[in-house]
Amino acid sequence: MGIIPAGINTPQIIVDVAKLQQNIDRVAHRVASQGLKLRPHAKTHKMHEIAERQMNAGAAGLTVATVGEALAFALHGVAKIFIAYPLWVNESQAERIMELMRRAKLSIGTDSVEAVQQMAKMLGEKASKVKLIIEIDSGHHRSGTSPQGAVEIAEAARALGMRVHGIFTFPGHSYSPDGIDAALNDEHKALAEAAFLLREAGHKIKRISGGSTPTAELSDNSVLTEVRPGVYVFGDAQQFELGRVRWEDISLSVASTVISRHEGDAQIPRRIVLDAGSKMLGADRPAWATGYGRIAECPEARISALSEHHATVLWPEDQPLPAHGQQLQVIPNHVCVAVNLVDTVLAVHEDGTSEEWDVAARGLNF
Amino acid sequence: MGIIPAGINTPQIIVDVAKLQQNIDRVAHRVASQGLKLRPHAKTHKMHEIAERQMNAGAAGLTVATVGEALAFALHGVAKIFIAYPLWVNESQAERIMELMRRAKLSIGTDSVEAVQQMAKMLGEKASKVKLIIEIDSGHHRSGTSPQGAVEIAEAARALGMRVHGIFTFPGHSYSPDGIDAALNDEHKALAEAAFLLREAGHKIKRISGGSTPTAELSDNSVLTEVRPGVYVFGDAQQFELGRVRWEDISLSVASTVISRHEGDAQIPRRIVLDAGSKMLGADRPAWATGYGRIAECPEARISALSEHHATVLWPEDQPLPAHGQQLQVIPNHVCVAVNLVDTVLAVHEDGTSEEWDVAARGLNF
Numbered sequence: 001m002g003i004i005p006a007g008i009n010t011p012q013i014i015v016d017v018a019k020l021q022q023n024i025d026r027v028a029h030r031v032a033s034q035g036l037k038l039r040p041h042a043k044t045h046k047m048h049e050i051a052e053r054q055m056n057a058g059a060a061g062l063t064v065a066t067v068g069e070a071l072a073f074a075l076h077g078v079a080k081i082f083i084a085y086p087l088w089v090n091e092s093q094a095e096r097i098m099e100l101m102r103r104a105k106l107s108i109g110t111d112s113v114e115a116v117q118q119m120a121k122m123l124g125e126k127a128s129k130v131k132l133i134i135e136i137d138s139g140h141h142r143s144g145t146s147p148q149g150a151v152e153i154a155e156a157a158r159a160l161g162m163r164v165h166g167i168f169t170f171p172g173h174s175y176s177p178d179g180i181d182a183a184l185n186d187e188h189k190a191l192a193e194a195a196f197l198l199r200e201a202g203h204k205i206k207r208i209s210g211g212s213t214p215t216a217e218l219s220d221n222s223v224l225t226e227v228r229p230g231v232y233v234f235g236d237a238q239q240f241e242l243g244r245v246r247w248e249d250i251s252l253s254v255a256s257t258v259i260s261r262h263e264g265d266a267q268i269p270r271r272i273v274l275d276a277g278s279k280m281l282g283a284d285r286p287a288w289a290t291g292y293g294r295i296a297e298c299p300e301a302r303i304s305a306l307s308e309h310h311a312t313v314l315w316p317e318d319q320p321l322p323a324h325g326q327q328l329q330v331i332p333n334h335v336c337v338a339v340n341l342v343d344t345v346l347a348v349h350e351d352g353t354s355e356e357w358d359v360a361a362r363g364l365n366f
Numbered sequence: 367m368g369i370i371p372a373g374i375n376t377p378q379i380i381v382d383v384a385k386l387q388q389n390i391d392r393v394a395h396r397v398a399s400q401g402l403k404l405r406p407h408a409k410t411h412k413m414h415e416i417a418e419r420q421m422n423a424g425a426a427g428l429t430v431a432t433v434g435e436a437l438a439f440a441l442h443g444v445a446k447i448f449i450a451y452p453l454w455v456n457e458s459q460a461e462r463i464m465e466l467m468r469r470a471k472l473s474i475g476t477d478s479v480e481a482v483q484q485m486a487k488m489l490g491e492k493a494s495k496v497k498l499i500i501e502i503d504s505g506h507h508r509s510g511t512s513p514q515g516a517v518e519i520a521e522a523a524r525a526l527g528m529r530v531h532g533i534f535t536f537p538g539h540s541y542s543p544d545g546i547d548a549a550l551n552d553e554h555k556a557l558a559e560a561a562f563l564l565r566e567a568g569h570k571i572k573r574i575s576g577g578s579t580p581t582a583e584l585s586d587n588s589v590l591t592e593v594r595p596g597v598y599v600f601g602d603a604q605q606f607e608l609g610r611v612r613w614e615d616i617s618l619s620v621a622s623t624v625i626s627r628h629e630g631d632a633q634i635p636r637r638i639v640l641d642a643g644s645k646m647l648g649a650d651r652p653a654w655a656t657g658y659g660r661i662a663e664c665p666e667a668r669i670s671a672l673s674e675h676h677a678t679v680l681w682p683e684d685q686p687l688p689a690h691g692q693q694l695q696v697i698p699n700h701v702c703v704a705v706n707l708v709d710t711v712l713a714v715h716e717d718g719t720s721e722e723w724d725v726a727a728r729g730l731n732f
Contacts, residue, residue, distance in 0.1 A: 007456065007457065007458060008458075009456070009458050009459060009732040010732060011731050011732060012731075012732065043674065043675075065674065065675045066675065085625075085675060086625050086626050087625070088623050088624070088625050088641070088690060088691045090373065090375070090623075090691075091373065092373060092374075092375050093375060111626050112626065112627075112690055114689075114690040114691070115625070115690060118690070118691060137634075141634050141637075141678075142626075142639060142671065142673065142676050142678055143625065143626035143639050143676060144626070172673065257454050257456075258454070259451075259452050259453070259454050259481070259509065260452050260477050260478065260508075260509035260510075261478075268503075268507050271507075273508060273509050275454070275731075275732070276731075278648070278650065278703055279702075279703060279706050279729075279731060280731050282644070282648075282649060283648060283649040283650045283651075283703065284644065284649045285649075305508065307508065307538065308409065308431065308702060308703065309409075309431045309432065309451060309731070310508050310509060312507075312508055323480075324454060324478055324480040324481060324484070325454045325456075325480070325484060336645075336674060337644055337645060337649065337674065340645050340707070341706070341707070341729060341731075342729060342731075343729055363645075363707060363708060363709055365377050365378075365641075365642075365645060365646050365675070365707075365708075366375040366376060366377060366378065366641070
């Protein structure tokens with residue numbers, strides 16, 4: 001850390017390019033050594049510069065959450081894209097999906113017979129070209145179906161001349177400090193059961209896709225064929241507090257400035273206020289998190305409150321309170337939402353030079 | 367409600383223009399009838415179309431949070447701008463502030479002697495043209511100084527040839543269901559004491575600025591000269607649950623689509639999943655809120671979980687579960703952060719026609 005370029009305005013996201021590249025390479029190597037493909041989730045970074053580095057490190061393609069994100073990367077030359085989301089395709093989306101299919105090999109998530117029927121109706125004869133990937137609920141209880149439900153969806157797809165290519169799950173309940181092992185187990189069990197039932201029913205299941213950043217590096221190919229981590233390129237306070245990212249590997253922070261300070265008295269605790277608020281960091285705060293983010297220069301400090309343009313930071317008694325105007329690096333709790341708040345980030349190279357990178361797929365919510 | 371234009375992609379923010387205008391007019395009238403000026407906070411909407419409507423309804427100027435927001439509105443012709451934030455002015459910000467001063471009458475917040483000295487140093491002879499507005503901490507304990515601290519700041523400003531024009535506070539502790547009356551009282555008490563001490567020390571205090579959306583309509587001119595509400599133009603789930611906005615006055619919602627549904631069983635509660643997640647709604651959830659937002663079509667439903675592109679909605683047992691593909695309007699918890707996530711909103715007029723409005727000051731964090 002300690003890489004804020006001189007004279008910049010704050011708050012501003014800065015990326016340590018050397019650390020970013022190390023994270024990309026380390027996870028690519030680790031996942032390959034486990035006999036798995038890596039299909040990184042690009043919703044985290046939304047940047048062409050980072051997608052290119054991931055593809056160069058051997059990624060099997062990119063994962064995205066929306067048609068808009070898929071188009072942004074396909075137009076930039078990414079040839080294989082997985083929209084890991086149970087899309088409801090209306091007429092306007094159908095046109096965009098057809099354009100996408102002219103540019104990339106496309107796989108799309110689904111978790112219902114109704115959504116498959118709608119896709120068949122909207123895409124017409126092109127529907128047979130889509131690789132359907134059925135979402136399994138492995139315990140997070142958000143979207144996704146049961147292993148038995150997957151068979152019903154696959155039967156409906158076959159009747160419509162569509163292809164089920166694989167299954168996926170998001171073990172979101174791994175996002176708690178003691179939930180990772182259990183979630184990993186749930187993920188493998190649900191996917192193994194769904195794959196077994198689908199194969200019994202005569203469906204060729206080629207892709208079995210799992211894994212979030214907490215579980216990806218712990219996965220092997222006993223059940224899965226691939227993993228889809230996203231956050232690993234940057235790391236964030238949440239993953240650090242989950243024990244899944246090392247402090248020294250975190251490659252993204254928010255350069256911010258001390259705009260108010262208070263030495264503390266009987267009424268009000270000792271604190272500084274930084275100019276990075278929820279419009280810069282996002283407001284994510286899981287129940288188990290120790291605050292709204294961390295301070296790179298002082299791991300003991302805690303962000304106790306966040307408003308749109310203020311982070312209130314409780315400062316340890318045994319360390320000098322930073323001065324007005326001092327710049328500090330804030331590590332956001334959840335980096336995916338922080339990046340989605342800005343149009344550019346400042347990429348800082350090892351030699352101290354920096355350049356702006358566009359967050360090309362920012363805000364593409366549909 | 368019920369104003370989603372046919373065939374649109376979701377998630378997308380839609381604004382009911384008739385209700386928006388009613389809110390602008392009602393609060394303008396109410397505030398004027400209490401003998402107060404209205405200096406609306408434009409951080410909520412960031413749109414020229416809405417700023418114009420506020421100015422046309424008699425606003426005394428606009429309030430903003432950053433130099434970037436100030437420039438966006440000044441370049442569009444707003445002549446009086448208050449940056450209600452304790453700025454730390456570096457060289458690059460100084461240049462932008464000078465440009466701003468060529469276009470608008472500018473007042474700037476401060477809460478420390480150090481920040482005033484820095485401003486004097488960076489702005490040079492132009493510093494005397496800035497109206498300083500000292501921020502008082504009235505109990506929210508974020509930024510702001512004490513009434514006695516305000517006198518010290520005013521003395522330092524005078525010694526540097528700068529002008530203290532007024533004082534302001536943000537009674538953020540009014541954002542709780544039973545905190546509004548106490549916060550209103552704290553606000554008036556702190557501002558009255560600061561104004562008294564400053565006037566005793568020979569400073570002409572012309573502006574005494576208070577008020578957030580919860581307190582603005584309850585304020586009078588016994589202490590204040592003006593209020594700075596922001597959210598009132600739209601309303602949101604937070605203000606509704608605080609009892610400060612009526613359900614039928616809420617003018618902004620997020621058109622979203624049912625992408626997954628589950629009738630419920632012994633393991634998993636009855637729910638739908640909408641495609642509006644935290645990258646669309648923001649993740650704000652105060653401890654007293656009943657969820658992550660509300661559903662316009664079903665006030666009894668609750669958003670129990672939010673991820674980046676999913677809202678999990680618990681649906682009442684006595685009402686039919688919406689079908690796949692059905693579109694619903696989500697009311698965000700905190701509208702300021704939702705608007706800041708999109709580049710445009712869809713403004714829907716009373717006759718059913720619609721147009722895109724740019725969120726011109728989106729993401730201008732510095």
